[in-house]
Amino acid sequence: MDLAGKKIVLGLTGGIACYKAAELTRALGKAGASVQVVMTQAATQFITPVTMQALSGKPVYADQWDARIANNMAHIDLSRDADAIVIAPCSTDFISKLVHGACDDLLSTLCIARPAHLPLLVAPAMNVEMWQNPATQRNVAQLQADGIALLGPDTGAQACGENGMGRMLEPEQLLEQIIASFQPKILAGKHVLLTAGPTFEPIDPVRGITNLSSGKMGYAIARAARQAGAIVTLISGPTALDAPFGVQRIEVQTAQQMHDAVLEQLTGQDVFIAVAAVADWRVANASAQKLKKDDDDGAPVLEFAQNPDILATVAALPKRPYCVGFAAESENLLQYGEQKRQRKNIPLLVGNIGHHTFGKDDNELVLFDALGHTLLPRNDKQALARQLIAVIASRLPH
């Protein structure tokens, strides 16, 4: 669980987006966090403390003079063992209060009284004109200068019927950003390019050859790289997965398309991670029309041509990024893995232990480099992805 053991104070201010805060509370809980909800009086006009209490499993605080805290200092106590304060939704008015250091309700006082190291993240939610107003923009700039993290806002249809910037991010996008805020920014400013998923080589317009890769490992690495601060481009074969938040995804089908997309995106990349299960061969005599089974020739005879080796092509370039390959062997992993690393001429190769990893949520890896091999014991793919990103980050020039 991405937020296991984390304690989050979730502040709600007045805005129709309060309904999304209900879902965010559940999502935070599912990710392992414990959530302490604090509401302004305006927020209670949009959603009741009863709802938020039921979802968070904890009494909600909305009043500075709440007598339930023994020393009557809710504004101090609530933030002392927290790992982050998240204000979602954050109204125009509350942004202004944060900027000016107002202390006229529990939530604003709690924010001012937070320990200096405690992260404060705000998710603005307001009408487009309110967002664009120079006063708001001035305040938002000051907020960021004060080290407060801004989550969104997004653009799109608004509850008031207008359209534009100011929509609060969706709960799952907020969750993703909150998780990312806890990750060390070990790849800040680095550009990372990945391939992931299977490829699909057509036989005719409705049939083709593919493999069992689900894309989960590659997508988990893309997500981990983004959470570590990288600018991430993911070239993906056909998968059922959503693009990780903040990752640019380019969708392709064939190995040739994947190869072309990689070369197109390569300029300026610091790291290239080839996770895709690329088909080694394509059907050379693919039919432009659907093959019919009652054709006179009987069963079709497929001819194969070799696909380009994307990783080997990139690794052979004179100004190559730091290259990482993957290997799925069915036997002799330790021997074949190191041989493959040397053959592909790359500094790091990741071996899947066993070839039954396709589609699973966990995995077990061996890393091969010039010094030997290291085991990353069985874990879920996201945790392994973070470990791999940490290893890659440690190998890059600073």
Ligand code: CTP
């Ligand atoms: N790869 C690639 N382009 C290909 C084939 C593979 O970029 N046409 C990359 C994969 O993404 C992976 C690595 O090369 O990172 C190893 O792929 P694999 O198919 O296991 O290795 P091969 O060199 O094809 O060797 P073999 O199939 O004989 O095991």
